[in-house]
Amino acid sequence: xxxxxSPYDLRCxxxxxxxxxxxxxxxxxxxxxxxxxxxxxxIAVSNGADVYPYPSxxxxxxxxxxxxxxxxxxxxxxLDVPSLSPASLRTMxxxxxxxxxxxxxxxxxxDAPGTPTFTACLRNAPQVARCxxxxxxxxxxxxxxxxxxxxxxxxxxxxLLGAGAVLAALPGRRSPRPN
Numbered sequence: 001x002x003x004x005x006s007p008y009d010l011r012c013x014x015x016x017x018x019x020x021x022x023x024x025x026x027x028x029x030x031x032x033x034x035x036x037x038x039x040x041x042x043i044a045v046s047n048g049a050d051v052y053p054y055p056s057x058x059x060x061x062x063x064x065x066x067x068x069x070x071x072x073x074x075x076x077x078x079l080d081v082p083s084l085s086p087a088s089l090r091t092m093x094x095x096x097x098x099x100x101x102x103x104x105x106x107x108x109x110x111d112a113p114g115t116p117t118f119t120a121c122l123r124n125a126p127q128v129a130r131c132x133x134x135x136x137x138x139x140x141x142x143x144x145x146x147x148x149x150x151x152x153x154x155x156x157x158x159x160l161l162g163a164g165a166v167l168a169a170l171p172g173r174r175s176p177r178p179n
Contacts (some may be wrong), residue, residue, distance in 0.1 A: 009172030012141045012163055015153045019108055019142050027136020029117045030128060032162040033105025033144035036077075038121035039086040040100060048094030055107035061099060070097035104144040120166045122158075129169035141166050 011022045023029055032038055041051045052068050054061050057075045065072035074083040082088055082098055092098065100106055109117055116135045120128040132139050143159035167174065 007173060008175040009137045010139050010141065010167060010170055010174045012143070012167060012175070014143055014155055015104075015145045016108065016111070017153075019111065019140070022140040022142075023113050023115055025138060026115055026140035027138045028132045028140070029112050029115050030132055030139060030141045030166055031105050031108045031112070031117060031119045031144060032121070032141060032159050032166065033102070033108070033119065034121045034158040034162040035156075036084045036086075037100065037102045037105030037109075037144070038119040038162065039123060040084055040089055041119045042121050042124045043086045043089045044082075044092045044098055044100075047089070047092040048096075049089075049092045050097045052097065052099045053106035053109035054099050054101040055103065055110045057101045061101045065099040068097055068099060070099045073098060073100045075101075104146060108142055108144055120162060122162055122165055125162060125165035126169045129166050132166075133171065137172055139170060139172070141170075 013022050044051050052070060054064050062072055071082055074081045077083050077085040079085055079088050084102055105119060109119060118128045118132055141163045143163040145159055146154040146156050148154045
């Protein structure tokens with residue numbers, strides 16, 4: 001007998017396959033990529049910047065940034081120019097726009113299917129949870145994880161902890177199904 005998820009408001013599934021499996025039934029998606037993307041977004045947005053996720057760091061990212069009239073984050077973590085390093089975004093000017101490419105959290109946010117999508121880290125988990133419930137009760141929390149050299153998923157503790165922080169702050173029935 002297949003496991004039915006419909007009675008549960010809150011689901012947590014890993015990475016791309018998790019996003020694909022739960023997004024169609026979600027009112028809200030929360031992407032968790034703690035050590036880079038989510039924390040960088042939190043800092044930039046806290047300074048009043050708009051952030052656009054993008055899945056890759058190739059030439060198409062530059063074209064995407066130009067189309068958005070946005071700054072393209074540096075391809076490597078740097079402190080003196082905007083990059084995936086959260087510290088580099090502490091002085092991001094209010095009203096600026098930033099394209100933030102990354103292969104994990106940013107790629108997931110970019111692929112979210114038109115559903116309201118947030119990104120959470122340990123810094124903003126309670127606030128993201130409060131905002132998410134205003135958009136709907138069926139919430140999908142997607143820890144991004146990392147990638148092994150063969151591109152397979154490498155779950156990581158920091159994204160699991162971030163997802164747990166968000167889920168702990170959300171009301172609703174949690175799916176008992178292990179991810």
